[in-house]
Amino acid sequence: xxxxxxADIQWAQVGIVVGIFAAIAVVLTVCILLVAKFCKVNADEKxxxxxxxxxxxxxxxxxxxxxxxxxxxxxKGEAQLGExxxxxxxxxxxxxxxxxxxxxxxTPTVSVCKCHGGENAADAFQYSGAIDCTEQAKLNGGAxxxxxxxxxxxxCVRACPEEAICLKDRCADVNPDRCTSCGxxxxxxxxxxxxxxxADAKVYVACSSHDKGKTVMDVCKxxxxxxxxxxxxxxxxxxxxxxxxxxxxYGKCIKCGKCAEACPRGTILTRY
Numbered sequence: 001x002x003x004x005x006x007a008d009i010q011w012a013q014v015g016i017v018v019g020i021f022a023a024i025a026v027v028l029t030v031c032i033l034l035v036a037k038f039c040k041v042n043a044d045e046k047x048x049x050x051x052x053x054x055x056x057x058x059x060x061x062x063x064x065x066x067x068x069x070x071x072x073x074x075x076k077g078e079a080q081l082g083e084x085x086x087x088x089x090x091x092x093x094x095x096x097x098x099x100x101x102x103x104x105x106x107t108p109t110v111s112v113c114k115c116h117g118g119e120n121a122a123d124a125f126q127y128s129g130a131i132d133c134t135e136q137a138k139l140n141g142g143a144x145x146x147x148x149x150x151x152x153x154x155x156c157v158r159a160c161p162e163e164a165i166c167l168k169d170r171c172a173d174v175n176p177d178r179c180t181s182c183g184x185x186x187x188x189x190x191x192x193x194x195x196x197x198x199a200d201a202k203v204y205v206a207c208s209s210h211d212k213g214k215t216v217m218d219v220c221k222x223x224x225x226x227x228x229x230x231x232x233x234x235x236x237x238x239x240x241x242x243x244x245x246x247x248x249x250y251g252k253c254i255k256c257g258k259c260a261e262a263c264p265r266g267t268i269l270t271r272y
Contacts, residue, residue: 053091059161061182085181109196110179115150116206118171120221137190145219148208159188202255207267210243224267230259
């Protein structure tokens, strides 16, 4: 019976049908590959051009695991060029041209630690635990009597990809010649003590305490007591007192250094 069934099959017609389906499959496969290839090349070329103009530091300061990830986000419009503080101005301009967007203010910056306490600041208790600022901060804010002060366990030192930070007298200190302003230290510090200032700035405020004078004097040798002498001395009006701390407008600062000279506590430091 099986022989009869096989004999009745129109093998020529079956072959034609199979051939048609095979041809359609081949054509669709080729079309899909061509579309994928051309779309992928266009996307990859844009990402590659952006990536070639990034610094290549792979520091993670932009929030991505590396420059390749940041380049992909820029190409998709999911990131802002200003989030990268490492790439040179010329590279940023090239990327802005590739993206077809204007280049925002790209003034070079460096990171500074807004604390100068360390061994010159009193301890509230003796800390014994993991050498980690974040873990120490979980214990009543950390061992320092100043609740704003550097805890000195070096999370920033370990996070810095350029080895630009060291602990000096148990307080973080940034080497501006090595700093690329990637922002790794900013993310690593549980006390939010790091900030960016213009790379050519002469002075910065090395204190983050918002307490009043008497309270500050009781816990730190260098803490700001909000006397306002720096603001009164500044010839360009670049300093204002905000919540017991001087705030420097670097757009007005003429780099005379008089504020640092006037500060009775050594809270305003000079960088060169």
